[in-house]
Amino acid sequence: MTATSHTSADTPLSYEQAGVNYDLIDPLKVAAQRAAAATAGHLPAHGFQEVPASRGESAYVVDVGPFYLASIVECLGSKALVADEMQRLTGRSYYAGIAQDTIAMAVNDLITVGATPLVVQAYWAAGGSEWFKDAERAQALVQGWKAACDVCGVAWGGGETPALAGIVEAGRIDLAASCTGIISPKTRLSVGDDLGPGDxxxxxxxxxxxxxxxxxxxxxxxxxxxxxxxxxxxxxxxxxxxxxxxxxxxxxxxxxxxxxxxxxxxxxxxxxxxxxxxxxxxxxxxxxxxxxxxxxxxxxxxxxxxxxxxxxxxxxxxxxxxxxxxxxxxxxxxxxxxxxxxxxxxxxxxxxxxxxxxxxxxxxxxxxxxxxxxx
Amino acid sequence: MTATSHTSADTPLSYEQAGVNYDLIDPLKVAAQRAAAATAGHLPAHGFQEVPASRGESAYVVDVGPFYLASIVECLGSKALVADEMQRLTGRSYYAGIAQDTIAMAVNDLITVGATPLVVQAYWAAGGSEWFKDAERAQALVQGWKAACDVCGVAWGGGETPALAGIVEAGRIDLAASCTGIISPKTRLSVGDDLGPGDxxxxxxxxxxxxxxxxxxxxxxxxxxxxxxxxxxxxxxxxxxxxxxxxxxxxxxxxxxxxxxxxxxxxxxxxxxxxxxxxxxxxxxxxxxxxxxxxxxxxxxxxxxxxxxxxxxxxxxxxxxxxxxxxxxxxxxxxxxxxxxxxxxxxxxxxxxxxxxxxxxxxxxxxxxxxxxxx
The missing domain is CATH 3.90.650.10 (PurM-like C-terminal domain)
Structure with a gap:
């Protein structure tokens, strides 16, 4: 695992060499998970409680009585950079697909616990107001987002479209989605309690x-x-x-x-x-x-x-x-x-x-x- | 409203001059709101329906039977840039406060509709794994996030900590929070139906x-x-x-x-x-x-x-x-x-x-x- 910035086509390429160093992120993740777990005690004051087995799963689950509530926020990652480069090369906009990718990141995680996704919120943070100038691209993002909601039978509740010059790079967009769903009937909960030999x-x-x-x-x-x-x-x-x-x-x-x-x-x-x-x-x-x-x-x-x-x-x-x-x-x-x-x-x-x-x-x-x- | 990039201390400074051009964002917002509104029809298939008055409000509300469900995603904006500059000048980390700011953006919006916030999810998108190297800053973010959850009596469900080199600027972090809550009893719904003269x-x-x-x-x-x-x-x-x-x-x-x-x-x-x-x-x-x-x-x-x-x-x-x-x-x-x-x-x-x-x-x-x- 060397820190070379150039690799020839004959060299194997590991994920670390591709730019993500999990060793640096993981201590923060562990600290955050520990702190997060310590907040579960707030729920009983509202008459509810967490489903402890959902800690560490893809979505967080709370028992709210008649059913379970599941929620999540998920990031697209760097796929938009490929869309940007392909748009430069071909003149076509790929943002309808990128919208589906972003929703899939959230919805596909949320359903792992047995939830029916109900509401999606959009998080579209652009590197500046100029991002929205490309009307075709912006419309593709909107239409692709809606089409993915239609496939999943989920309501698009709203979202945020900040222009974050100085934080998001100029000409880029940071895409994420949050999703809330319910697990009903409660027997649909699939956090692994019944997972076992023979499955x-x-x-x-x-x-x-x-x-x-x-x-x-x-x-x-x-x-x-x-x-x-x-x-x-x-x-x-x-x-x-x-x-x-x-x-x-x-x-x-x-x-x-x-x-x-x-x-x-x-x-x-x-x-x-x-x-x-x-x-x-x-x-x-x-x-x-x-x-x-x-x-x-x-x-x-x-x-x-x-x-x-x-x-x-x-x-x-x-x-x-x-x-x-x-x-x-x-x-x-x-x-x-x-x-x-x-x-x-x-x-x-x-x-x-x-x-x-x-x-x-x-x-x-x-x-x-x-x-x-x-x- | 001229597009000068330098202004002297004697010149008034408008919000547009400060870098946010809402005219470019707003057509997208309108298209997105229209497309989002068209997805409400998916909820009846699950036995639920949206609260139409919540469209355009700060949080989206769905009637799930025994109570209402409210959800939201919110962005911190550019306040972290001030924290970064102050850390450079003073050597102190301001990220405990920044964490509270981020949660406040979500929670203070969610409660406008009458909701009790139940679950917060963290969205911390860094410009690269290196952001997490500053352990003091990372710990301040974690501890401040937890402290704000404690004040609001909300469970921190989890979140995302992507390293987004090429999208988020090096050395920067894009912070957002999603929040899910319930409105119970349903009479707590405060989307303005009863707003009127004399209030x-x-x-x-x-x-x-x-x-x-x-x-x-x-x-x-x-x-x-x-x-x-x-x-x-x-x-x-x-x-x-x-x-x-x-x-x-x-x-x-x-x-x-x-x-x-x-x-x-x-x-x-x-x-x-x-x-x-x-x-x-x-x-x-x-x-x-x-x-x-x-x-x-x-x-x-x-x-x-x-x-x-x-x-x-x-x-x-x-x-x-x-x-x-x-x-x-x-x-x-x-x-x-x-x-x-x-x-x-x-x-x-x-x-x-x-x-x-x-x-x-x-x-x-x-x-x-x-x-x-x-x-």
Whole structure:
């Protein structure tokens, strides 16, 4: 892990080299998590209480009596930088897709705990009022945002559109979304209490890179002679492939709830790639027997970064954007319902008693708890 | 309104000159509001519905049956730039106060609709992992965030701490907070349905500039020979005065609810200064007979910017950070309860039948609907 700022196309490229140093962020995260946990005691004064198991999960859950309340704020990350560069190269605006990506970051996390997303708030912080001068881009952002809300059946409540010169870089925009939902009936809560041996692991298809791993993707573009315009398949550039909008998974989880399928746990496969399958603290073995097809853009990235399977599956979603842990007898139905909702799905493996580990049999990979320190 | 980039100390300084061009933002806002309003139809499918009167208010409200759900996301704005500069000048970290400011932006907006804030989520987007290297500053942010949650009796659910090099400027941080609360009992809803002639206007004291008007404050600092270290009172620098944390008003609104005081409407006095008193769409005349004392830092700013009262009261809070519209017979008690909760308060005026206008009698000011186009 050296601090070189230039890498040749023959050198493997790690996530740290791509610019994110988790070692510096993590001590703050730990302090913040500790301080946050200490505030749960305020809820009983209002007659409510937190669901302690949701601490460390993707969304925070409070028991408000007749149902649970779930909430979250999520950031798009650096995918907008790819959209900006592609707009410069092609003249097209990619912000409708970017809007969907931003909502997906929030909604796909919120639904992991069993919530129906109800309200989304927009956080669009531009580097200056000038950002909004490009009316086509601004309209794409608005229309894409609304379209994603329509897909998720969520109300767009409002939001903030500050111009933050001096904080956000000129010509850039910092995009985030907050989302509030409810878990009703309360039996839909899926923070892992019922997760256990025998559960099937159903993987839902990703549309590509989604919105994680973009720092790496951007670094790779710098090493390509044609950059984002490199064709990774006939007629498909690297940039266009990267900008495929993130799949919204709430239509699947809502359809499953309507059909009475019980989700014991869910994992949104974002940063840390498949290591996210190890998210729950229980000591369980997750055995994957079938690996979904890898989207062309992720195959290309892994090749270009000289990643072996271990590194690729620890960093990128590799075709699986979301994992559902369901009772074995509901696995086949889960796949059918997901497909009917427009998202490809596979029964990929199962949960077993055993040490905490993820075994990806077709690739002979093993990840253990040491590979994922999220809490 | 010229586009000069330099202004001498003798020239008046308008908000537009200070760097925010609302004309560019507003068409996007209008398009976004229209698209957002069109998504309300998704809620009935979940068995719920929006409270239409909350569109255009500071927080969005959904009727979820036993109570209302309110949610919001809010940005700190550019106050962190003042904290950064003061840290450079004094070596001290101001981020505990900045944390309170950020939470206040969200909580003080959420409570306007009658909500009890329950959960806050942190959005801390740094210009790079390096931001977190300054452990003292990072700890101040964490501890200040927790302390503000403690004051508001709110649970800190979690949040996002992305490192966004290329989007957020190096060495800077983009701070925001989302907040979710409930309105219970439902009679606490204060979106203005009962606002009307005869209501008293109670103003709650601000602690200073709060977190609005900072672009102007920063421009003024550039014109001062001693900048932020200019003493505005013996022993109090301009920078320190600006960085007084925003007052958190939820302890007041919660105490009022406990005491059975009915709030007919509330206005969080932020951007647009006292014009926010005209926020509700009803045609009503708001007559102010008593003007609260002006904090030294705001008096100093108005002087330095060569603002007359009209411009000062249209831009800054001028000592009133929050307005409560209550039945006249509860006005005196409202003041008592606010003071008991640690926030100074005054019965400042009343609501009358008449054209939509704000009359500030002691200063002979009149603002009409044309002066405030927020919706």
């Amino acid at each position: 099937a692991i159903v993987l839902l298809a990703s549309s590509g890179i989604h919105a994680n791993g973009l720092s790496l993707a951007r670094k790779l573009a710098e090493r390509l002679p044609d950059g984002y315009l490199t064709e990774i398949e006939p007629g498909l550039t690297y940039g266009d492939a990267l900008l495929a909008p993130t799949t919204l998974y709430s239509p699947v989880t809502e359809a499953l709830a309507s059909a009475g399928v019980k989700l014991n746990y869910c994992a949104n496969i974002t940063g840390h790639g498949w290591r996210k399958l190890l998210r729950h603290p229980k000591a369980l073995t997750y055995r994957i027997r079938n690996v979904p097809p890898v989207p062309a853009v992720l195959k290309f990235m892994a090749q270009q970064a000289r990643h072996d399977d271990r590194e690729a599956y620890s960093t990128l979603n590799m075709g699986a954007g979301f994992a559902l842990f369901v009772p074995a007898e509901q696995a086949a139905r889960t796949v059918e319902i997901a497909r009917a909702a427009g998202v490809d799905a596979w029964v990929a493996g199962s949960v077993e008693a055993g040490p905490k580990q993820l075994l990806v049999e077709p690739l002979s990979l093993r990840f253990s708890d040491d590979d994922l320190q999220l809490r | 008293a206007i109670v103003l709650l004291a601000s602690s200073g500039i709060h977190a609005n008007g900072l672009s102007l404050a920063r421009k003024l600092a550039e014109r001062l020979p001693d900048g932020y270290l200019t003493e505005i009172e013996p022993g109090l620098t301009y920078g320190d005065a600006l960085l007084a944390p925003t007052t958190l008003y939820s302890p007041v609104t919660e105490a009022l609810a406990s005491a059975g005081v009915k709030l007919n409407y509330c206005a969080n006095i932020t951007g647009h200064g006292w014009r926010k008193l005209l926020r509700h769409p009803k045609a009503l005349t708001y007559r102010i007979r008593n003007v609260p004392p002006v904090p030294a830092v705001l008096k100093f700013m108005a002087q330095q910017a060569r603002h007359d009262d009209r411009e000062a009261y249209s831009t800054l809070n001028m000592g009133a950070g929050f307005a409560l519209f209550v039945p006249a017979e509860q006005a005196a008690r409202t003041v008592e309860i606010a003071r008991a909760a640690g926030v100074d308060a005054w019965v400042a005026g009343s609501v009358e039948a008449g054209p939509k206008q704000l009359l500030v009698e002691p200063l002979s000011l009149r603002f009409s609907d044309d002066d405030l186009q927020l919706r």
